[in-house]
Amino acid sequence: MKVHEFTCITCPIGCGLEVTEVTKPEGTTYQVDGNTCKRGEKYAIDELTNPLRMVTTTVQIEGAHLRRIPVKTLEPIPKGEIMACMTELNDVVLEAPVDCGEVIVASVCGTEVPMVTTRSIERV
Amino acid sequence: MKADLVIIGGGPAGLAAAIEAYENGVESILVLERDRELGGILQQCIHNGFGLHRFKEELTGPEYAERFIENMKEKNIEYKLDTMVLDVTEEKLVTAVNTADGLIQIAAKAVVLAMGCLERTRGAINIPGTRASGVFTAGTAQRYVNMEGYMVGKDVVIVGSGDIGLVMARRMKLEGANVHAVVELMPYSGGLARNIVQCLNDYDIPLLLSHTVTEVRGKERVEEIVIQKVDEAMNLIPGTEQTIQCDTLLLSVGLIPENELSKKANIVLNPLTNGPDVNESMETSVPGIFACGNVVHVHDLVDWVTEESCRAGRSAARYVKETLKSGTGSLNTVPSSGVRYVVPQYIEPENIDTNKLTLMFRTDSVYENARIVLMNNGEKIKTVKKRHMAPAEMESIVLKEKDLAKMSRGEVTVKIEVEEAVRS
Numbered sequence: 001m002k003v004h005e006f007t008c009i010t011c012p013i014g015c016g017l018e019v020t021e022v023t024k025p026e027g028t029t030y031q032v033d034g035n036t037c038k039r040g041e042k043y044a045i046d047e048l049t050n051p052l053r054m055v056t057t058t059v060q061i062e063g064a065h066l067r068r069i070p071v072k073t074l075e076p077i078p079k080g081e082i083m084a085c086m087t088e089l090n091d092v093v094l095e096a097p098v099d100c101g102e103v104i105v106a107s108v109c110g111t112e113v114p115m116v117t118t119r120s121i122e123r124v
Numbered sequence: 125m126k127a128d129l130v131i132i133g134g135g136p137a138g139l140a141a142a143i144e145a146y147e148n149g150v151e152s153i154l155v156l157e158r159d160r161e162l163g164g165i166l167q168q169c170i171h172n173g174f175g176l177h178r179f180k181e182e183l184t185g186p187e188y189a190e191r192f193i194e195n196m197k198e199k200n201i202e203y204k205l206d207t208m209v210l211d212v213t214e215e216k217l218v219t220a221v222n223t224a225d226g227l228i229q230i231a232a233k234a235v236v237l238a239m240g241c242l243e244r245t246r247g248a249i250n251i252p253g254t255r256a257s258g259v260f261t262a263g264t265a266q267r268y269v270n271m272e273g274y275m276v277g278k279d280v281v282i283v284g285s286g287d288i289g290l291v292m293a294r295r296m297k298l299e300g301a302n303v304h305a306v307v308e309l310m311p312y313s314g315g316l317a318r319n320i321v322q323c324l325n326d327y328d329i330p331l332l333l334s335h336t337v338t339e340v341r342g343k344e345r346v347e348e349i350v351i352q353k354v355d356e357a358m359n360l361i362p363g364t365e366q367t368i369q370c371d372t373l374l375l376s377v378g379l380i381p382e383n384e385l386s387k388k389a390n391i392v393l394n395p396l397t398n399g400p401d402v403n404e405s406m407e408t409s410v411p412g413i414f415a416c417g418n419v420v421h422v423h424d425l426v427d428w429v430t431e432e433s434c435r436a437g438r439s440a441a442r443y444v445k446e447t448l449k450s451g452t453g454s455l456n457t458v459p460s461s462g463v464r465y466v467v468p469q470y471i472e473p474e475n476i477d478t479n480k481l482t483l484m485f486r487t488d489s490v491y492e493n494a495r496i497v498l499m500n501n502g503e504k505i506k507t508v509k510k511r512h513m514a515p516a517e518m519e520s521i522v523l524k525e526k527d528l529a530k531m532s533r534g535e536v537t538v539k540i541e542v543e544e545a546v547r548s
Contacts, residue, residue: 013512014317067273070170119186
């Protein structure tokens with residue numbers, strides 16, 4: 001039996017959550033305490049079993065009035081892949097003009113999640 | 125030059141006001157923006173979480189801005205970039221300068237002030253020590269890193285745990301810096317729980333509550349800083365000094381509405397918000413000059429800036445068409461116990477065209493299981509239960525037609541009442 005602690009982020013109340021993980025031969029069960037709504041329970045179990053995060057960052061751009069263009073993962077990716085994702089983007093250089101929502105990496109860190117631009121930028 | 129409506133500032137507030145004024149029948153609109161592009165600070169806020177209320181989806185700052193910029197361009201609303209407004213008069217004569225037109229004067233029928241806010245700096249909080257380079261406001265660093273492509277430092281300490289400080293802690297970490305700590309004077313964070321979890325806990329960045337920076341050391345560049353604990357009365361506790369080796373200190377210590385132009389137009393400013401006093405139509409003390417967004421009071425969500433700015437744009441259109449009753453109205457709002465300020469400060473019920481009016485306010489402390497109570501001349505008009513309120517999160521209470529019908533000329537008081545049995 002293991003107990004994990006989280007702060008719920010599904011609303012501003014920020015409940016302190018405790019997840020008790022019980023491993024039995026027939027499978028693992030999770031008991032969530034401290035939550036005051038259903039969303040808290042789901043959040044705690046997801047955070048323990050498969051924490052996901054959106055990554056928002058920038059990549060280099062040439063031919064624009066700025067040197068960086070903002071990008072994001074189209075879907076959240078596993079939390080453990082964030083730094084690998086950052087490293088992968090180090091080599092990406094875009095050329096203006098660029099539209100908002102253009103795919104710049106089709107599958108970031110082998111997650112099948114594309115990386116897209118989050119603004120359009122003109123050529124100068 | 126002449127224009128029916130001049131909007132000062134092309135950030136989220138100015139963009140929403142321009143679009144809404146256009147949709148309400150004003151076509152002669154000019155938006156003046158001092159930066160080289162529209163969108164304001166949203167362009168550097170590359171993280172997501174914008175638009176959950178407005179668009180029911182989670183957007184990044186630039187995406188949120190782009191929706192409004194595209195909309196404005198489709199309507200062919202005129203705007204000038206790289207244009208600095210120097211003066212606004214009570215007669216609504218706007219003086220501006222740029223390199224293409226030189227000095228220009230625009231006689232406007234109505235003006236919307238949407239200049240946003242400024243960051244408080246090192247000088248504002250008097251951090252002692254040397255004047256080494258490497259001390260930035262968090263927003264300046266954000267612009268350098270996210271737009272200009274300059275990394276501001278390698279070993280970073282952040283002062284202030286408001287959302288900008290937290291977001292920058294994560295941002296610096298992702299870009300390869302060591303973020304040694306976020307230092308917060310108050311015993312609680314000024315940021316959203318979501319940002320504590322996703323910007324600090326995810327990266328094991330310590331949050332030091334009830335701490336402050338007491339010295340900056342370093343000759344050319346910051347070399348180390350000294351932090352110290354404070355007690356409940358905010359006094360430094362002797363013997364708790366710690367030094368942290370770092371080359372960069374980022375300050376996220378508050379925002380101030382930027383009202384230099386409002387002062388020139390002799391607009392009455394409110395000492396609690398540092399922004400203009402406004403009425404239900406977002407009109408300032410000068411008839412025909414409206415204000416919206418962070419120039420009025422500092423918001424935590426851009427969605428509410430948009431909502432407020434739409435109201436300002438719609439009202440400006442009514443003013444141009446001479447269907448708005450200017451002035452301080454028959455009701456004035458008053459913040460009472462637990463409430464720091466209330467916006468708007470004045471209400472003319474006759475002008476409310478949407479059957480309801482939202483009063484926005486901030487509490488002075490964290491409250492659990494409390495009630496927002498609305499009074500009119502000592503009589504209780506309505507009560508709303510709230511499980512959780514904090515100074516970092518703007519609160520609101522909606523006045524419906526039936527609430528307004530119960531009110532008589534005089535004061536509308538907003539206060540917080542705490543239930544007797546507080547859940548531990």
